[in-house]
Amino acid sequence: MVLTDTADKIKSMEIRGAGRIARAAALALSEHAGSIESTDIASFSNEMKRAADLIAGTRPTAVSLPNAVNIVMASMAQATTVAEAKMAIGSKAFEFVQSSKNAVERIGKIGARNIRDGDVVLTHCNSEAALACLIEARRSGKDFTVFATEVRPRNQGLLTIRVLNEAGIKTNFIVDSAVRSFINEIDLVITGADAITVNGAVVNKIGTSQIALAAHEARTNFIVAAETYKFAPRTILGEQVEIEERPASEVLPDEMAKNLPYVTVRNPVFDVTPAEYVDLIITESGAIPPQMAYIIIRDYLGWDISEFGKEFDIDHHD
Numbered sequence: 001m002v003l004t005d006t007a008d009k010i011k012s013m014e015i016r017g018a019g020r021i022a023r024a025a026a027l028a029l030s031e032h033a034g035s036i037e038s039t040d041i042a043s044f045s046n047e048m049k050r051a052a053d054l055i056a057g058t059r060p061t062a063v064s065l066p067n068a069v070n071i072v073m074a075s076m077a078q079a080t081t082v083a084e085a086k087m088a089i090g091s092k093a094f095e096f097v098q099s100s101k102n103a104v105e106r107i108g109k110i111g112a113r114n115i116r117d118g119d120v121v122l123t124h125c126n127s128e129a130a131l132a133c134l135i136e137a138r139r140s141g142k143d144f145t146v147f148a149t150e151v152r153p154r155n156q157g158l159l160t161i162r163v164l165n166e167a168g169i170k171t172n173f174i175v176d177s178a179v180r181s182f183i184n185e186i187d188l189v190i191t192g193a194d195a196i197t198v199n200g201a202v203v204n205k206i207g208t209s210q211i212a213l214a215a216h217e218a219r220t221n222f223i224v225a226a227e228t229y230k231f232a233p234r235t236i237l238g239e240q241v242e243i244e245e246r247p248a249s250e251v252l253p254d255e256m257a258k259n260l261p262y263v264t265v266r267n268p269v270f271d272v273t274p275a276e277y278v279d280l281i282i283t284e285s286g287a288i289p290p291q292m293a294y295i296i297i298r299d300y301l302g303w304d305i306s307e308f309g310k311e312f313d314i315d316h317h318d
């Protein structure tokens with residue numbers, strides 16, 4: 001079954017990266033809608049709600065996932081028949097996937113302008129959006145060098161160096177703890193994001209905030225490449241972005257851990273970089289300072305506090 005299969009793959013990180021999981025979720029919902037046999041709209045929408053909860057609950061941090069699910073699910077709001085609902089979900093999922101791919105391409109074009117000939121650029125983890133900037137800069141003929149981190153414990157850095165190598169970009173591969181040793185050689189740091197809060201804080205792969213701190217100390221520019229669906233609408237309500245903590249066995253093998261009864265492994269996989277350490281966020285709608293996050297949530301995602309009127313029993317006066 002596509003839905004449970006996709007959910008399992010997102011959980012196990014076989015499908016990973018905030019943009020990729022959002023697209024996979026949208027497609028899984030569309031395929032699931034197509035597989036529902038009931039012709040009763042109420043039971044169809046109940047089943048779709050169950051599916052949406054299942055897929056949205058697979059990983060808690062990347063807000064691109066619930067955003068994609070909400071965008072697809074909202075498309076069936078006006079449908080009065082199952083056929084209409086299926087059609088709406090199918091075309092919205094397709095549209096989301098297309099616009100997501102276009103967004104990454106556009107971010108690449110905008111982000112590449114921030115990379116100069118001769119620069120040394122550091123990236124962390126494996127971000128499609130950040131890599132798009134590097135690849136586009138290379139494609140446009142710029143000659144620069146990259147430092148890519150290893151990214152313990154899941155080693156996403158290995159994916160990154162393969163992509164950079166294929167693009168013919170000279171790359172230095174370093175362990176995560178070597179960042180500060182090299183920071184004075186770096187002209188620009190570019191990372192992706194799993195979520196961006198209303199105050200412009202960037203939630204990204206664990207280690208990002210240490211890199212941002214080192215960059216800040218060294219006065220090195222730190223930029224983030226992120227599609228607008230990585231902005232977290234519910235942070236307007238003061239809701240926190242949940243930081244996923246993954247199994248201890250990713251860090252320490254079980255057979256070693258069982259001989260160390262006093263040792264507890266902690267494995268948070270994301271951290272939060274405050275807005276003051278972020279120079280620019282490259283979105284498909286343009287490069288913005290992190291302080292403009294609310295504008296993106298309101299104008300591009302179409303959410304503002306009134307969306308939550310019912311939840312908060314807010315009276316709206318025009």
Ligand code: RI2
Nearest residue numbers: 016017018019127128129192193205
């Ligand atoms: P794109 C990844 O998370 C990394 O934290 C990466 O920076 C972020 O998603 C954004 O990736 P994980 O799934 O959407 O590896 O730019 O935990 O590809």
